[in-house]
Amino acid sequence: MMEAGVVRVSSNEIGAQMGLTASQIRQDFNCFGGFGQQGYGYNVPKLRDQLAEILGMHQTNTAVIVGAGHFAHALLHNFKFGNCGVQLLAAFDILPTVVGTSIAGVPIRHIDTLEDYIQKHEVDIVILTLPSNKAEEMAKRAANAGVRGIWNLTNEALPPMPNGVLTESMHLSDSLLTLNYYLSDASESENTEEN
Amino acid sequence: MMEAGVVRVSSNEIGAQMGLTASQIRQDFNCFGGFGQQGYGYNVPKLRDQLAEILGMHQTNTAVIVGAGHFAHALLHNFKFGNCGVQLLAAFDILPTVVGTSIAGVPIRHIDTLEDYIQKHEVDIVILTLPSNKAEEMAKRAANAGVRGIWNLTNEALPPMPNGVLTESMHLSDSLLTLNYYLSDASESENTEEN
Numbered sequence: 332m333m334e335a336g337v338v339r340v341s342s343n344e345i346g347a348q349m350g351l352t353a354s355q356i357r358q359d360f361n362c363f364g365g366f367g368q369q370g371y372g373y374n375v376p377k378l379r380d381q382l383a384e385i386l387g388m389h390q391t392n393t394a395v396i397v398g399a400g401h402f403a404h405a406l407l408h409n410f411k412f413g414n415c416g417v418q419l420l421a422a423f424d425i426l427p428t429v430v431g432t433s434i435a436g437v438p439i440r441h442i443d444t445l446e447d448y449i450q451k452h453e454v455d456i457v458i459l460t461l462p463s464n465k466a467e468e469m470a471k472r473a474a475n476a477g478v479r480g481i482w483n484l485t486n487e488a489l490p491p492m493p494n495g496v497l498t499e500s501m502h503l504s505d506s507l508l509t510l511n512y513y514l515s516d517a518s519e520s521e522n523t524e525e526n
Numbered sequence: 527m528m529e530a531g532v533v534r535v536s537s538n539e540i541g542a543q544m545g546l547t548a549s550q551i552r553q554d555f556n557c558f559g560g561f562g563q564q565g566y567g568y569n570v571p572k573l574r575d576q577l578a579e580i581l582g583m584h585q586t587n588t589a590v591i592v593g594a595g596h597f598a599h600a601l602l603h604n605f606k607f608g609n610c611g612v613q614l615l616a617a618f619d620i621l622p623t624v625v626g627t628s629i630a631g632v633p634i635r636h637i638d639t640l641e642d643y644i645q646k647h648e649v650d651i652v653i654l655t656l657p658s659n660k661a662e663e664m665a666k667r668a669a670n671a672g673v674r675g676i677w678n679l680t681n682e683a684l685p686p687m688p689n690g691v692l693t694e695s696m697h698l699s700d701s702l703l704t705l706n707y708y709l710s711d712a713s714e715s716e717n718t719e720e721n
Contacts, residue, residue: 386703387710401600408596415702455709480709482702499705501698507610507677508581510694514650514675515582
């Protein structure tokens, strides 16, 4: 909305765009203290600023990718890390054919240098885009080397990490199973029961 | 657990593995009628079967990918569509260098043939892994051609689709922002207030 020059927006309008009710929008915002004014709605630049503050987007966390395969390529070419408050410093892999090259300007380094790099550059986040069977081992190596957070893009569930390191996992299969559920007979028969 | 030969499990054990309380596990299962037996716990093969039934995994939906770039490569090489009850038939792209080839055994066809293919093969799901600025256009084309669901892996939000076609979007940025939030001062100061 800011890019479109919108200055003022109501909870009705936000709700319509997000497929939620105005009441849900107001309730959610109220969890953080509420930003609107009765009868006026929300000032768009101010709202954006407050949401960015809540989401920690004003601070920049540094990150490295582990596993420079196809998924990493997709991220490096298309994903706007800066918009999420993240600065991507490097990627790591084991393949001699990719180590020493760079993808979209990001250097690919050998996995053996991961711990040294994390310590030297005080890396905040490690992003896992490697084969699932290596996910836990690499997550632990990164956690022990000093990262504060792990963004797990493999389909492997991770156990609790040492040093209180946080894990955020994004499982593609959860998302596809959700769609499958809504397309299934099970969902249909449940809807029928409800109606 | 089935692969490990576990036959019987308690809500305590499931909760511990998922970072939830036993009570949450029981409450969630109760939403679907409850599968356990007081004092015994859950029979693992039976529980798995019931969950699969709820998730619609026993039915197979056919799917095609639109956009055969890096993300599609990653999916085609590593993602187990079959485990999600999905059979992947083909991928579509516009680049002459990829059209006519195949990736991990899946043929890449020209995007101009998308509608014909969807109709002829009664494709259930279209998977969007193309640049964000083309997402809405291609989603509508697929919806009008007869798919029942759209799995949106671009970072573009989609408007409601024609013909009641369902959309499930997976936004990588939501997941990374969540991690950023928990790593941020905002999260820390909130925790401090609560304690």
